[in-house]
Amino acid sequence: MIEEHPKGATPVQVDWQSDQYWRNRRLSPAQLQVHDIRLEDSGWRTNSDEMLEMREVLSSTLLPALGNRDRLANAIPYEELTKNRSEQMNLRNLANEYGWMNCLRSKDVQQSVTDPESFRKCRWIHISSKFSDYLSGCLLALSDWNEKPSQVVTALQRLEHCVYQQERFSKHGRYFAPFFQYLHGGVVDKKDCTSDPMLLSVPFLDWSVEGEPPPLRFQIDPREGYQSSRSSSHLLRSILQHFYRLEDTADRESQQVFTKHKPWLTDRNLDLKVRRWxxxxxxxxxxxxxxxxxxxxRHIVTFSSNQSWKSRWPPLQLSARIMEISFRGIRNAFVNSSTEQDYTATTHVITCLSGSLGMLHRSFWSDIPLCLADRYASYLGHLQFRLHRSPSTSLVMHLLQVQEELNIIIQIMQQQMDLIKELQLASNSGRNRGYSHSSAREFHQQNATSIPRSGIATYRQMSFSHLSDPSAQLLENLQREYIDLCDLRDNSNTLINRTIQLVNIRLEDHGKAILVFTIITIIFLPLSFVSSFFGMNFADIRDMDRTQGFFWIIAGSLTAGTVAFAMFLAFYGSSILDWFIAWKENKKRRSRSKKTALKEAARGIKASGIKNFEVLDTMRPR
Structure with a gap:
């Protein structure tokens, strides 16, 4: 049982590194973000006294429970669960490394506000690091070994196989293909599929700074500081590294739209808003x-990259975004729903997906400034302004870069929506046929005076969901952003075609000017040559007794011949060149066929037994 500090109490500072036990562990309580979802008294709502709230559990409150940290490692019957020595050793190593996390597990499920503080609806643990061996360690440590330990071993085996099957390799590090898979040992129980262990991985978009990120507030795994860990961890990749997984994109990173386009340089208000946010x-x-x-x-663990250099309010870190925005939106949907719903780990999966997939989208949180669609729309507006002023081929290259990035983003969002649809099908298989995705209860506007002054701003910044099914609301928000980005891609394609047309029109004008210059050059080139020839300071040319008419006769004849020859080449040069190439190929073909015929005749004569002088006599013409 885990005790929590009372509200308003000063947290106790614990030096975890002073203990040799935690210095030898890859994970310690200070490196985990533990959250409890509980029913609490709202205090300001008139129609309900209970409301779901998420509270972060301080690491110092885990000290009483961690006194029994080696209980799981000593209680697992390794020899009875498997006869394979390597599997026994693997289980023992995982239990010794991660077994202390079993202290974070409890069976007490909260049913009302009057239940003790140790009761909860769901416990969520977030780890800001991505090593695949964390998955096996957390599954072993947080599973219930008292009921069916053989199913836990089966789930661990399926987890290892799933990681091996879904993990991909690239030039920029390892990554998972988008997937979700249940880790049960047999057939899924459709009536209670929420109790089955499941692993899910999905890519999502996030922003960063150019170059090296600022210093992290905390580091999860000490291996992250070494170059050798890059081969085993799943690193944060740029959008170009995600798409060009086998190519080096270092020379192209500076051409990203996020890097090139800086709208805050020309807008003072936007600059202040971006820096403040x-x-x-x-x-x-x-x-x-x-x-x-x-x-x-009742237990769920999430993993993502370490973004602790970002702020927690505004919620720019993933864990803060899930806690402050996504959870409250789904909680509000539950409050305004006509059916009573329980908040389980399956519900929190949708909450985590809503927080991660909507990190840069306005549909998930309307207060976010400079969202993803606005960033690309602003840059396309800038390129459209350049198009009206001076269309050029460099402008076409910029538009193609925008279109390429939009195609990558749309592809990622398509993968996200496909995964959510498959997750809906898997979860709906255990529901009743009469279940409705829409809420039958109307939303009643609350009086602002009933909200405490300290909570008005936070309440207004909550995302509101009008669908009772969180997955349906998540899919709807993604589809809205997907349509906007597809429209931007179509606009970029239209701008590309228009720019190419304007460039071709300008090239036609340039072609006319080049034609005029070419004609003038052809006419005056022979005249210049003849003038230079007769102007040479030699005795036989200087002492000529000819008149000016001789010069014009030669110059006119040479100019007329040059112009005629140039016109002949312009109209018939390609035909003459094609005829010459065909004649040359036919000549080679005839010589090759003649040599082949002679060789075949020689082979036939040699096979018939005729001697050399007889061969010469046979080949002599009669």
Whole structure:
């Protein structure tokens, strides 16, 4: 049982590194973000006294439970679960390394506000690091070994096979293909599929700064500081590295739209808003991965890259975004729903997906400044202004770069929507046929005076969901952003075609000017040559007794011949060249066929037994 500090109490500072036990562990309680979803008294709502709230559990509150940290490692019957020595050793190593996390597990499920503080609806643990061996360690440590330990071993085996099957390799590090898979040992129980362990991985877009990121507030795994860990961890990749996984994109990163286009340089108000909101200028678009490991209906673990250099309010870190925005939106949908719903780990999967997939989209949180669609729309507007002023081939290259990035983003969003649809099909298989995705209860506007002054701004910034099914709302928000980005891609294609047309029109004008210059050059080139020839300072040319008419006769004849020859080449030069190439190929073909005929005749004569002088006599013409 885990005790929490009372509200308003000063947290106790614990030096975890002073203990040799935690110095030898890859993970310690200080490196985990533990959150509890509980029913609490709202205090300001008139129609309901209970409301779901998410509270972060301080690491110092885990000290009483961690006194029994080696209990799981000593209690697992390794020899009874498997006869394979290597599997026994693997289980023992995982239990010794991650077994202390079993202290974070409890069976107490909260049913009402009056339940003790140790009761909860769901416990969520977030780890800001992505090593694939974390998955096996968390599944082993947080599973229930008292009921069916053989199923836990089976789930671990299926997890290892799933990681091996879904992990991909690239020049820029490892990554998972978008997938989700249940880790049960047999057939899925459609009536209670929420209690089955599940692993999910999905890519999502996030922003970063150009170059090296600012210093991290905390580091999860000590191996992350070494170059050798890059081969085993799943690194944060840029949008170009995500698409060109086998190519080096270092010379193209500076051409990203997020890097080139800086709208805050020309807008003072936007500059103040961006600096106040982000703290840094978002100059790079990256692709991160969200891993979701569902242990059972009440325990869930998520993994992502370490973005601790970002602020927690405004919620720019993934864990803060899920806690402050996504959870409250789904909580509000539950409050305004006509059916009573339980908040389980399956529901929190949708909450985590909503927070990660909507990190840069306005449909998930309307207060976000300079969202993804606005960034590309602003840059396309800038390129359209340049198009009206001076269309050029360089402008076409910029538009092609925008179109390429939009295609990559649309492809990622298509993968996200496909994954959510498959997840809906898997979850709906256990529901009743009469279940409705829409809410039958109307939303009643609350009086602003009933909200405490300290919570008005936060309440207004909550995302509101009008669908009772969180996955349906998530899919709808993604489809809205998907349509906007597809429209931007179509606009970029239209601008490309229009720019090419204007460039071709200008090239036609340039072609006319070149034709005029060519005609003048052809006419005056022979005249210049003849003038230079007769102007040479030699005795036989200087002492000529000819008149000026002789010069014009030669110059006119040479000019007429040059112009006629140039016109002949212009109209018949390609035909003459084609005829010459065909004649040359036919000549080679005839000589090759003649040599082949002679060789075949020689082979036939040699096979008939005729001697050399008889061969010569036979080949002599009669």
């Amino acid at each position: 982000y703290g840094h200028y978002p100059k790079s678009l990256n692709v991160d991965e969200l891993w979701v490991l569902v242990i059972d209906a």
